[in-house]
Amino acid sequence: MAATDYTPEHQLFRETVRKFVEEELRPRAREFDEMGRIDKSLFKKMGELGMLGLRYDPKYGGAGLDWSYSAVMFEELGRSDNAGVTMGISVQTDMATPSLAQFGDEELKQKYLVPAIAGEMVAAIAVTEPDAGSDVAGIKTRAVRDGDDWVINGSKTYITNAATADWLCLLVVTDPDAGYGGYSQIVLPTDLPGIRYELLDKIGNLGSDTGLFYFDNVRVPVANTIGDIGRGFQQQMMQFQDERLVACVSSMAGSEHLWQETRRWAEERRLFGKPLSKMQNTQFKMVELWTLINAAKELTRACVEKRVAGEDATELITMAKLFCGRVSRQVADECIQFHGGYGYMKESMAGRAFVDSRLISIGGGSDETMMHYLAKQLGF
Amino acid sequence: MKILVCLKQVPHKDARLEIGSDGTWIKEDGIKFEINDYDNYALEEALRLKDAGEAEVVVATIGPDRVTQSLRTALGMGADRAIHVWDDSLANADSLGIAKVLAAVAKEENFDVVFCGLMSDDSNYAMVGPMLAQLLDIPHVTAVVKTDFENGAVKVEKELEGGTLEVSQVPLPCLLAVQTGINEVRYASLKGIMQAKKKPLDKKALSDIGLDGAAVAPKLSIEKIYTPPKGEGANLLSGSADEIATQMVGKIKELGLL
Ligand SMILES: Cc1cc2nc3c(=O)[nH]c(=O)nc-3n(C[C@H](O)[C@H](O)[C@H](O)COP(=O)(O)OP(=O)(O)OC[C@H]3O[C@@H](n4cnc5c(N)ncnc54)[C@H](O)[C@@H]3O)c2cc1C
Numbered sequence: 001m002a003a004t005d006y007t008p009e010h011q012l013f014r015e016t017v018r019k020f021v022e023e024e025l026r027p028r029a030r031e032f033d034e035m036g037r038i039d040k041s042l043f044k045k046m047g048e049l050g051m052l053g054l055r056y057d058p059k060y061g062g063a064g065l066d067w068s069y070s071a072v073m074f075e076e077l078g079r080s081d082n083a084g085v086t087m088g089i090s091v092q093t094d095m096a097t098p099s100l101a102q103f104g105d106e107e108l109k110q111k112y113l114v115p116a117i118a119g120e121m122v123a124a125i126a127v128t129e130p131d132a133g134s135d136v137a138g139i140k141t142r143a144v145r146d147g148d149d150w151v152i153n154g155s156k157t158y159i160t161n162a163a164t165a166d167w168l169c170l171l172v173v174t175d176p177d178a179g180y181g182g183y184s185q186i187v188l189p190t191d192l193p194g195i196r197y198e199l200l201d202k203i204g205n206l207g208s209d210t211g212l213f214y215f216d217n218v219r220v221p222v223a224n225t226i227g228d229i230g231r232g233f234q235q236q237m238m239q240f241q242d243e244r245l246v247a248c249v250s251s252m253a254g255s256e257h258l259w260q261e262t263r264r265w266a267e268e269r270r271l272f273g274k275p276l277s278k279m280q281n282t283q284f285k286m287v288e289l290w291t292l293i294n295a296a297k298e299l300t301r302a303c304v305e306k307r308v309a310g311e312d313a314t315e316l317i318t319m320a321k322l323f324c325g326r327v328s329r330q331v332a333d334e335c336i337q338f339h340g341g342y343g344y345m346k347e348s349m350a351g352r353a354f355v356d357s358r359l360i361s362i363g364g365g366s367d368e369t370m371m372h373y374l375a376k377q378l379g380f
Numbered sequence: 381m382k383i384l385v386c387l388k389q390v391p392h393k394d395a396r397l398e399i400g401s402d403g404t405w406i407k408e409d410g411i412k413f414e415i416n417d418y419d420n421y422a423l424e425e426a427l428r429l430k431d432a433g434e435a436e437v438v439v440a441t442i443g444p445d446r447v448t449q450s451l452r453t454a455l456g457m458g459a460d461r462a463i464h465v466w467d468d469s470l471a472n473a474d475s476l477g478i479a480k481v482l483a484a485v486a487k488e489e490n491f492d493v494v495f496c497g498l499m500s501d502d503s504n505y506a507m508v509g510p511m512l513a514q515l516l517d518i519p520h521v522t523a524v525v526k527t528d529f530e531n532g533a534v535k536v537e538k539e540l541e542g543g544t545l546e547v548s549q550v551p552l553p554c555l556l557a558v559q560t561g562i563n564e565v566r567y568a569s570l571k572g573i574m575q576a577k578k579k580p581l582d583k584k585a586l587s588d589i590g591l592d593g594a595a596v597a598p599k600l601s602i603e604k605i606y607t608p609p610k611g612e613g614a615n616l617l618s619g620s621a622d623e624i625a626t627q628m629v630g631k632i633k634e635l636g637l638l
Contacts, residue, residue: 008449009577012452012576013570015568016569020567049567051570063570063574
């Protein structure tokens with residue numbers, strides 16, 4: 001822990017987030033599972049604490065800090081005992097808002113970024129469609145210009161924060177003949193006529209509301225376009241970098257937490273006259289997992305440091321996303337084994353981690369998408 | 381209004397405590413510390429006065445270097461400045477020694493209210509507050525659960541045995557030793573944390589406040605701390621859940637706890 005506590009301020013911020021997690025999130029973790037979402041009023045509280053705009057311009061209510069603070073926050077949020085809730089928060093801070101903050105014009109930022117940072121509005125990122133996920137360029141949702149409006153038709157699926165969101169950062173096709181220059185990002189308020197959603201029933205990450213959106217002739221001002229028309233694809237690729245790095249930080253915090261809880265379990269669980277932790281098999285496996293977790297954390301830290309230094313970290317983040325996804329799955333799988341039958345119960349942390357961690361290798365770009373990119377980078 | 385809040389840093393409630401080699405205190409290295417819980421409520425009470433109008437909130441603590449972290453937290457929560465007093469001779473200070481140091485700090489300025497926690501989570505003496513009030517020659521109330529400031533006085537509710545409350549009207553300046561749970565303690569917001577960087581944190585030696593090691597020499601020393609041996613006094617109940625519950629209620633009544 002505390003890999004990124006560079007200054008006393010980092011430490012104090014960690015204390016604040018930890019307290020928030022211990023008092024507001026962890027005690028209600030199973031309640032959020034039952035609700036299938038986080039209590040929306042907590043966004044307001046996080047906004048007041050400054051948690052929702054760490055890297056954004058103070059002009060919009062942000063703190064103007066760097067990625068090291070984001071790392072501190074997600075190292076702590078990763079211990080909330082509810083991966084779904086952590087994901088919902090990270091969608092707000094690092095998946096749905098970075099493009100708006102970086103490319104949006106003043107008016108759009110005042111209208112949608114300021115309330116998102118204050119926690120008064122919740123945002124979602126809408127890229128994936130029923131027929132296009134990994135192949136982002138294959139999306140079909142179409143925005144056709146009609147005067148000063150876009151008219152939008154299509155659908156988006158697996159959208160996190162579906163029920164809670166006040167607006168979507170929506171990726172659409174604006175010119176089907178323009179190749180990679182034919183996509184745009186639009187801020188789409190969810191209360192517009194013609195928008196409908198249904199919630200999806202997931203196997204894990206139960207504390208987040210994942211949904212399928214339908215858009216039927218939805219009219220939204222062209223002024224809601226984030227950045228230039230036709231730059232949506234490129235902007236979204238940049239936005240993915242934050243999403244992936246957050247997944248690395250929070251998944252490793254979760255794995256570390258699970259490892260610690262499993263160790264406690266192994267020390268207390270007795271069989272054949274001694275604690276489970278005294279068996280060499282347990283010790284070797286636990287040490288192996290600890291090594292993997294630390295390797296993944298160090299790789300993640302290297303990504304964070306590159307981001308703090310303002311360097312391009314795409315390649316390293318891609319490797320980290322691939323590695324952390326696999327490590328978190330392995331940790332969960334082996335930790336279930338130490339718990340025996342109890343590990344298979346829904347109430348066990350290991351059991352939940354087993355299904356929750358499975359997402360890391362799929363969401364935000366699958367392992368294969370990461371490898372596809374890396375293979376290209378390495379000249380295959 | 382000028383308010384002094386006395387804070388103590390104590391071992392974190394989740395810390396795994398072990399008794400030190402000389403058997404008179406716990407091992408302090410390697411464990412985490414935090415602000416004494418009672419003091420959090422005292423600080424929050426002071427910060428609410430600040431929010432309500434004109435008040436300067438000064439926090440003071442005594443302890444080795446590690447306590448600056450707690451002072452920074454207090455500044456991050458909204459206190460205006462911090463005073464940190466330390467001298468190696470204070471390592472074994474007793475309640476009176478601590479009260480003397482705090483009194484010397486308080487006498488350097490004219491505080492209208494001194495807030496402290498009812499007791500500390502680690503040593504539980506509950507003596508520093510009343511002693512400090514005596515040394516400053518001001519009235520005090522302990523176990524404070526409600527405050528109402530008006531026209532140079534404060535109406536205070538104090539918790540008595542069995543849930544009874546005592547109400548008193550206390551003129552300022554005064555000292556209030558606060559019970560936990562009396563308010564909802566705020567978090568240090570990121571903005572507060574960043575502003576705290578620029579707030580003054582004065583480090584003072586005993587000589588800076590007109591004291592020396594002899595003046596604070598402890599009159600009380602701890603002979604030994606230990607974990608009570610297992611097995612004594614335990615009363616194992618057996619039977620079905622219902623039977624155990626009935627026996628338990630009987631026992632509670634027998635002990636006069638109900
Ligand atoms: C719980 C959850 C929350 C989500 N939240 C959001 C959200 O908020 N917003 C959003 O837009 N999306 C979200 N998603 C969608 C997620 O990003 C996609 O599921 C993911 O990108 C994969 O897309 P797909 O499901 O269409 O799978 P497909 O693209 O159909 O891929 C299927 C499989 O094909 C394989 N594959 C992919 N590419 C290659 C390749 N190049 N070479 C070889 N094999 C390959 C992989 O094994 C992949 O898993 C979420 C998904 C889940 C499950």
